[in-house]
Amino acid sequence: MNFFRHRRSAFFGLPALALLFTIAGCSSADDSASVSVPSPNAKVTKLCQNLDKVLPRTVDGLSREDPEPRSALTAGWGSPAIILRCGVERPPKMVDPKVALGDDPKAVGGGVNGVDWLMEKQDDGSNRFTTANRSAYVQVTVPKGRDTSGVLVDMAASIKKAIPKGIAN
Structure with a gap:
């Protein structure tokens, strides 16, 4: 038995x-976010690696939680995640400033604490920001419903320190 x-x-x-x-x-x-990792040239990769070393531990009060796959070219904060990708391609709307700023109500240019951005509203309600006038393009995507002003303020010092002014190729 x-x-x-x-x-x-x-x-x-x-x-x-x-x-x-x-x-x-x-x-x-x-539940970690998943993102595609950019594949820039060696010069931009080095700038992005330097940026990764100086990024803030918190952004808009959210702790850093990097997305998968882990890379020095990507970073994330919170859930749903604020995602940073360094070394992205130049957004098509930056090629012709008249198009970026005049013809698309979802795209505007602006600056926050010394960093210039192309700001684009995405169809899913999120906001995508791409640095302008820097030697590498840094893209930050902020989920729908999250205030963006604190995010850009928190990232400005790191971007200014690691990504010099200039025109990315």
């Missing part, structure tokens, strides 16, 4: 163990 009791508990233990692994696989520890 003990033999059957042992086999039955083992039988019910396996599904419970499988359920535990399934639940653990879906836990909030796996």
